[in-house]
Amino acid sequence: MQLKDRHTVEGGRERITLVPESLDDLWHLAYVLEPGDLVAGDTHRRIQRNDDQMRDTGGEREHMFVTIDVEDVEFHKFSNRLRVSGTIEDCSREDQLGLHHTLNVEEREELEVEKHWQPDQLDRLNEAVEATDQPDVAIATVEEGEAHIHVVQQYGVDEQGSFTATTGKGEQNDRGRDELFATLADALARMQADAIILAGPGFTKQDALDHVTEEYPDLQDKITMVDTSAVGGRGVHEVLKRGAVEDVQEETRIAEESELIDELTTQMATDEKAAYGIEEVQKAVEFGAVEDLLILDERLRLERAGEGEWEDVDVNELVTSVEQQGGDVTVFSHEFAPGEQLRNLGGIAAVLRYRLD
Numbered sequence: 435m436q437l438k439d440r441h442t443v444e445g446g447r448e449r450i451t452l453v454p455e456s457l458d459d460l461w462h463l464a465y466v467l468e469p470g471d472l473v474a475g476d477t478h479r480r481i482q483r484n485d486d487q488m489r490d491t492g493g494e495r496e497h498m499f500v501t502i503d504v505e506d507v508e509f510h511k512f513s514n515r516l517r518v519s520g521t522i523e524d525c526s527r528e529d530q531l532g533l534h535h536t537l538n539v540e541e542r543e544e545l546e547v548e549k550h551w552q553p554d555q556l557d558r559l560n561e562a563v564e565a566t567d568q569p570d571v572a573i574a575t576v577e578e579g580e581a582h583i584h585v586v587q588q589y590g591v592d593e594q595g596s597f598t599a600t601t602g603k604g605e606q607n608d609r610g611r612d613e614l615f616a617t618l619a620d621a622l623a624r625m626q627a628d629a630i631i632l633a634g635p636g637f638t639k640q641d642a643l644d645h646v647t648e649e650y651p652d653l654q655d656k657i658t659m660v661d662t663s664a665v666g667g668r669g670v671h672e673v674l675k676r677g678a679v680e681d682v683q684e685e686t687r688i689a690e691e692s693e694l695i696d697e698l699t700t701q702m703a704t705d706e707k708a709a710y711g712i713e714e715v716q717k718a719v720e721f722g723a724v725e726d727l728l729i730l731d732e733r734l735r736l737e738r739a740g741e742g743e744w745e746d747v748d749v750n751e752l753v754t755s756v757e758q759q760g761g762d763v764t765v766f767s768h769e770f771a772p773g774e775q776l777r778n779l780g781g782i783a784a785v786l787r788y789r790l791d
Contacts, residue, residue: 438453465558478497570628583595712780724784
């Protein structure tokens, strides 16, 4: 993410000019933008011509710069875009004011965002800026008969490929083993990842490493091996818990979330320094006891939009109180397993400085 300009406008709002540079950046924006924000950017809009001499063709598309009063935001990771919908607040054509329009925001398209920025939203933008220089990481997990490739994104972990083969003793099964390793090697080479973590149980991953580096010597310096008891999603979770990703990325959102949710569940199991659900967390905030506040991104967004379930709770005030008390606030992605665990706890929880009776 690039932040190009930032200045205060009327009513205490701030206008920030930014350029999303990746799918991760678009995902961050999906949880920063909310109803009532003003978002401006280049777009094309179909214009109906009021000309009796022209045949009705359903309108012509015209390039224009518009400012949208945001009503809805949707992140479409499979089409690599963010859809920002609302009514046109400002435009070079006055006849378009007040009409509904959708900005399809893609990578490397400059945007202006004007809003009352919350501290955690600014933190999220800064996180996206810092993440620009972090390497792309692929996690390959392999055992006899199967291999999987996942890519670490800021919004979660995406599975990029899953391969199976018949392996074991015998010439035919040896051939199947070589084919599995060859398929894995080809896939990793095509991805052009900055770093690769090769994980799995037993010695199979060493044989896979030998095959991959023989076929693609340039990959050798990119690969780190990690022992795990499983492959696939479970294996990836083990890799994250062991901090292997952090060795190649100074700070990884998912690794941080995994560590925090593990600490929370440990405290819950001993009935010690933990609170979950909005009522318990509110109580902990009132006592100044929150060390780490865990809140789900989609829950935070709903509450800020006035569409949530937490009656008489000002979520912005709650977050600010924790920060003023010296606590840390982590907004969890609902796309990954720790976020799913947090959702099951009501979308909000806290690791405490001390136990509350």
